[in-house]
Amino acid sequence: MVIKNLFALEVLDSRGNPTVEVHCELDNGIIGKAMVPSGASTGEREAAELRDHDPHRYGGKGVKQAVNHVNVELANALRGMQVTKQREIDYAMIDLDGTPNKSRLGANAILGVSLAVAQTAARAMNMPLYRYIGGINACKLPVPCMNVLNGGVHAQNRVDFQEFMIAPHNAPDFANAIRMGVETFHQLKKVLHDHGLNTGVGDEGGYAPDLKSNEEAVEMILRAIEAAGYRPGEDISICLDPATSEMWQGDGTYKFFKSDQSVKTSAEMVELFQGWLKKYPIVLLEDGLGENDWEGWQNMTKELGSRVELVGDDIFVTNKDILQQAIHEGVGNSILIKLNQIGTMTETLETVELAQGNGYNCFVSHRSGETEDTTIADLTVAIGAGHLKTGSGCRGERIAKFNQLLRIERDLGDRATFAGKGTFKHAMLANGPAGEHATDA
Incomplete structure (x- = not known):
């Protein structure tokens, strides 16, 4: 060899x-x-x-x-x-x-x-790649966090926040979870169409309608979840990636550059997210503040860390040295895992080991410029990550990862387990099944 x-x-x-x-x-x-x-x-x-x-x-x-x-x-x-x-x-x-x-x-x-x-x-x-990397205990299938609505730099619309995801967690297995997600994705197209909105898709397969506000994006998704026959917060919850580094002004403030041009401080951004957590069934917030707002991240972690999974992407860049600093200073409680942020399989696995050894979740991710390569599907199972994002319910380079996970689940047979609600258990315990959301949104 x-x-x-x-x-x-x-x-x-x-x-x-x-x-x-x-x-x-x-x-x-x-x-x-x-x-x-x-x-x-x-x-x-x-x-x-x-x-x-x-x-x-x-x-x-x-x-x-x-x-x-x-x-x-x-x-x-x-x-x-x-x-x-x-x-x-x-x-x-x-x-x-x-x-x-x-x-x-x-x-x-x-x-x-x-x-x-x-x-x-x-x-x-x-050996299949997931077993070669993860060993004989690699058997957990992830919750697919599907990016169904796009904004920010990923779409030409008035939505500042970059990704609005659905997490179909109340399923017996991955196959049913992906079915629930895809059904909701298709219902979202109908909801948008009924409101006279564009149903073209962005880089990652999510719709990119010209909505009036960031909050309207959440409300459209909730309608789609219900139209598909599921309960927001009980069956399918919401994950957000505002990608706020794109909104960071360098002076301690964030500008909503596509919607109302308003400016908020770090503390005001945290207040905004606190309100959303009370109102909507949100279980994960990625890059809620920018990569250069370390003090803001510390405050956000103190205020929100017991209520929601706070994922660091731009701020951590899959780098174990930066993550070690975050662990020491109380920044975030989860890390996004992107192979090309750090550049080798070994360094990626070292970062995963550090995160998991210190109680941080790992959220595996694709990139907006993807390929048909399915390595991240195997990696997710290998490290037992519990959740990944790799796009929406369409586009072949995204679906390739979901199809690989279906193959892995079949290969594992009775040994396969599904991460399900356990992935977001602290958020659900803190916020209840659906926060204060009323299903007439």
């Missing part, structure tokens, strides 16, 4: 932008491959993608340099190594790059190799 060769090529992601695909070939003929996603709303401290900046190709977004780094420098360095030595391989690439953010070789080149190595090792061991 020795690496014979690594080779990469430039392929396209779900937005039609170039990305890196890496193939790993062993001396016994086994080949595995992986593709790298790309984000639009990115944290300042993420590992750095390498783009060509050639204006004559793909508007400067080509990745031929990253491809060449795989085909030459990384292939030469890793050739002859045992494919199962993931940690050794990943740290060899980090050392070879020599920068703090993988900017010389490119995080897209390094991650492509890292994921291809993991895929190939699993094939060589004749």
Whole structure:
């Protein structure tokens, strides 16, 4: 199981932008491959993608340099190594790059190799990837947090907040959870249509109607949940990702840049979310404040941390050193896990281990520029994350992850468990099944 060769090529992601695909070939003929996603709303401290900046190709977004780094420098360095030595391989690439953010070789080149190595090792061991990474106890299927309404930088409308998700948690298994979510997604289309609103979809498959306010987005979703025959808060709850780093003004305030142009302080943002938690069945709040508002995050955690899952995305960027600081200073209670934020499988798993060892939840995520690669579906089961977000009820690159989880559930058979309400148990205990929401919204 020795690496014979690594080779990469430039392929396209779900937005039609170039990305890196890496193939790993062993001396016994086994080949595995992986593709790298790309984000639009990115944290300042993420590992750095390498783009060509050639204006004559793909508007400067080509990745031929990253491809060449795989085909030459990384292939030469890793050739002859045992494919199962993931940690050794990943740290060899980090050392070879020599920068703090993988900017010389490119995080897209390094991650492509890292994921291809993991895929190939699993094939060589004749194991599914989730079992190769997670071992024999990897059996928990996640709640699919489906991004059904888009705003912010992901849509051209008047909604400031970026993602409005539904979490179908009151199901016996993943297959029924995804059915509940998809049924609600289709009912949402009817609700929007009945209100004369656009039902085109954004980057992640969610609808992007030109609603009057952020709150109206929540109310439309509640109507859809009920139209699908489910109870808000009991069967399906709401998760939010306002992506407030996009609203941060740098002076301690946040501007609602797409709706009413109002400005709020960190404390006022927390008050806003407190009101929403009382009114609506919200169980998860991601990036409720911006990545540079560390003091605001501390206050938000004190005020809301016992009532809702507070997920750090831009502020943590899947980085164990930043997470360690957050644990020490009481910031958040959950971390978003994005492989390409940190750049290797090993570093991702180290961050997961630190989070879970300190009582933080892990919420696995796709990127807005996705591919048909399904690694994150296996990763979610491998680490027992309990919930993931990978888009809405449409678009092939999103559905690919859901379909992989259906396959994993079938593969596990009677050993499969579903995370369900337990994923959000502290929020439900604190807020009740539906907060103070009245179902006539």
